[in-house]
Amino acid sequence: MKRHLRTHGYRAAAAVALACAITSTTQQAARASDPQTLTEVQATLRSLYHDAEVATDKYNATDEKVTRQTKRVDALDGQVEATEAKLAHLDSLAGATAAAQYRGGGVSAELQFALASDPGRALDNAGLALQAQQNTRNLLTDLTATRKEVRLRKDAAAALLERLRASRRAMATERRTIEQHIAEAKALESSLAAKERQRLAALEKKNADKAQAKWESTGILKKVGTGATAAGKKAIAYATRQIGKPYVWGAEGPNSFDCSGLTSQAWLAAGVTIPRTSEEQWAQLKHVPVDDMRPGDLITYFSDASHVALYIGDGNIISAPRPGRYVYVSPAASMQILGVVRPDA
Known part of the structure; x- marks a missing residue:
């Protein structure tokens, strides 16, 4: 998926600089109380959490890929085992054929029966001596092809396993990156002193309310649907039961969620399987105009589709917002809306 993560050094420097600007001296603390400084802090926090969410989405996508690769490797291993069993059986039949030819130049009825597509016909033709030599040559050709096939399948299995290990290594690195971003944001x-945190929270709410009011002023709530489908109602009911549970990156319940973990599990509870990540939900589900959305639809946020929430009606969403927060109800337009997708289209 596309990412716009900044370097760790830049983030760490930004975090340290802002922390020092707020806490080192009384004069600097007073400066941090200035609305403009709070705005800057808010922007930095928002950027840090956004980067962490982008990284989380990539982690989730990689995790799904690893799961799919594991299933493919397991299936391929099973095919290799079956092919090797066939090879052993053909080797055994070839030995029987060679012994029969040595004794009288014939091909055993068992071998003809095994090679023929119609076993009944094979039994009828078991005594046809004119087919003996050709059948034997065909058998040896099949043995050679089977050996080659087994080697190719083993090579393919080994290559898949190596890619799987590489994916896991990349995922582990990504995990450390995510944890670092979250740690920086939390630090x-x-x-911020308690007073500054309160002011920051108030500033966030003020901006969210302002964005929501602007959105509603367009008359959007008079256009959007008000009735959810049966499946949509089940998805909303599931999400509602999760309110108050913490955001944890990569989590999809039952005790914690990230944003797409919540939406995918809500719709799974409604009997509809959707992609795991917000980016894949945006890419694969049916897009509907914002003014045609209805409760149960998913609102995707930001230009990189890094956040997603469940629309529940009356201009509100249920979402798992970010680390340090909990699943909650909030205004639908409090973040930059990219578009709407419908899981039960």
Whole structure:
């Protein structure tokens, strides 16, 4: 998936600089109380959490890929075992044929029966001596082809396993990156004094309310649907039961969620399987105009589709917002809306 992560060094420097600007001296603390400084802190926090969410989405996508690769490798291993069993059986039949030819130049009835597509006809023709030599040559050709096939399948299995290990290594690296982003955001937020945190929260709410009011002023709520489908109602009911549970990156319940973990599990509870990540939900599900959305639809946010939430009606969503927060109800337009997708189209 596309990512726009900044370097760790830049993030760390930004976090340290802002923390020092807020906490090092009384004069700097007073400066941090200035609305403009709070706005800057808010922007930095929002950027850090956004980067962490983008990385989380990539982790989830990689995890799905690893799962699919594991299933393919398991299936391929089973095919290799079956092919090797066939090879052993053909080797055994070839030995029987050679012994029969040595004794009298014939081909055993068992061998003809095994090679023929019609076993009944094979039994009828078992005594046809004119086919003996040709059948034997065909058998040896099949043995050679089977040996080659087994080698190719083994090579393919080994290549898949190596890619699987590489994916896991990349995923482990991505995990460390995610954890670092989250740690930076938490450190920056906790460096604010209680009063500044309250002001920051108030500023966030003010901006969210302003964005929501602007969105509603377009008359959008008079256009959108008000009735959910039966499946949509089940998805909303599931999401509602999760309110208050913490955001944890990569989580999909039952005790914690990330944004797409919540939406995918909500729709799974409604009997509809959708992609795991917000980016894949945006890419694969049916797009509907925002003014045609209905409760149960998914609202995708930001230009990189890095966040997703469940629309529940009356201009509100249920979402797992970010680390340090909990599943909650919030205004639908409090973040930059990219578009709407419908799982039960």
